Each structure stands twice: as C-alpha cells, then as structure tokens.
Amino acid sequence: MTSNPRVAFYPGSFDPITNGHVDIINRGLKIFDRVIVALAQNVSKTALFSLEERKEMIERVFTGERNVDVVLFEGLMVNAAKAAGAPVVLRGLRGITDFEYEFQLATMNKRLLPELETVFLMTERDNFHVSSKLVREVASLGGDVSGLVPALVEEALNVKF
Numbered sequence: 162m163t164s165n166p167r168v169a170f171y172p173g174s175f176d177p178i179t180n181g182h183v184d185i186i187n188r189g190l191k192i193f194d195r196v197i198v199a200l201a202q203n204v205s206k207t208a209l210f211s212l213e214e215r216k217e218m219i220e221r222v223f224t225g226e227r228n229v230d231v232v233l234f235e236g237l238m239v240n241a242a243k244a245a246g247a248p249v250v251l252r253g254l255r256g257i258t259d260f261e262y263e264f265q266l267a268t269m270n271k272r273l274l275p276e277l278e279t280v281f282l283m284t285e286r287d288n289f290h291v292s293s294k295l296v297r298e299v300a301s302l303g304g305d306v307s308g309l310v311p312a313l314v315e316e317a318l319n320v321k322f
C-alpha cells in the first residue's frame with residue numbers, strides 16, 4: 162500500500178451493470194489502487210432499475226473486492242470526483258460513436274477542472290456490442306442476455322420482465 166493511493170472515479174448510469182462495465186472496472190484495478198464506481202443521480206433519464214437496485218447489483222458483483230467502492234453522486238461529475246479524492250476519471254471506449262462523445266466530455270471536464278485527468282480503456286472484443294440500453298431492449302423482448310451481464314443481473318432482468 163503506497164502512502165498516496167491511486168484512485169480512479171468511474172462514473173455512469175449502470176442501468177444495469179454489464180460485462181463491459183465489469184471488464185473496465187477489473188482492468189482499472191490493475192492500474193489503480195482503488196476504483197470508485199459512481200452512479201449518476203440523473204433525474205432526466207428514465208431508468209429501468211432504481212438507483213438503490215443498481216448500487217446493490219454492482220456491490221454484489223464486486224463482493225469481497227475491497228478496492229471497489231460504489232457511490233451515488235449528483236451535480237457536476239468533476240466536483241464529485243474531486244470530493245471523492247480521485248485525480249483520475251476512468252471511462253470505457255467501444256467505437257467511434259463513444260469516441261466522439263467521450264472526447265467532448267473529457268474536453269469539457271478538463272475545462273471545468275484542469276487537474277482532473279481522464280483515462281480511457283478500450284473495450285474487450287467480446288463486449289464491443291454490449292450496452293445497458295441494448296441489454297434492456299433485448300431482455301424486455303424476451304431475448305437471451307446471458308454472457309452480456311453478470312448472472313445476478315440476468316436474474317434481476319428476468320424478474321423485471
């Protein structure tokens with residue numbers, strides 16, 4: 162344990178957490194001492210799972226992993242990262258469409274809080290097509306989402322639909 166642990170802040174909606182997110186968190190743990198998974202309390206988005214449900218699912222996926230924390234935040238992400246003591250924001254990248262958006266977001270965040278750095282990890286090939294939105298759609302239509310989300314998320318989706 163270093164005296165100055167490297168902490169990364171990983172923000173998102175996680176509605177629900179997918180294997181793509183899990184992979185980014187696990188790989189983030191190889192680079193950082195601690196990863197704070199931060200659930201955005203974004204009122205404008207209508208979610209399938211409540212914030213508490215989403216938080217609990219992430220906590221259950223990472224049961225026993227001492228270096229993963231799950232928190233809720235509202236307001237500006239840069240302020241929440243700073244308050245959590247994280248000098249780095251972790252984000253995942255799938256393809257060109259993610260890149261466009263993430264590039265804009267990182268540039269805006271840099272403007273808001275210059276000392277905060279954004280680190281991107283490229284998705285694993287298997288998770289390239291995985292998004293929470295697509296998982297919700299497929300599950301709502303009765304499709305098989307095994308292999309796209311952790312087993313406990315699959316169960317929760319089966320209960321919802």
Ligand code: ADP
Binds near residue numbers: 173175252254
């Ligand atoms: P948002 O609600 O902003 O779209 P998400 O909660 O879906 O965010 O995701 C949070 C972060 O995880 C984003 O950086 C997103 O690009 C990344 N991410 C989501 N799905 C994947 C995936 N399949 N592979 C890699 N990164 C992903």
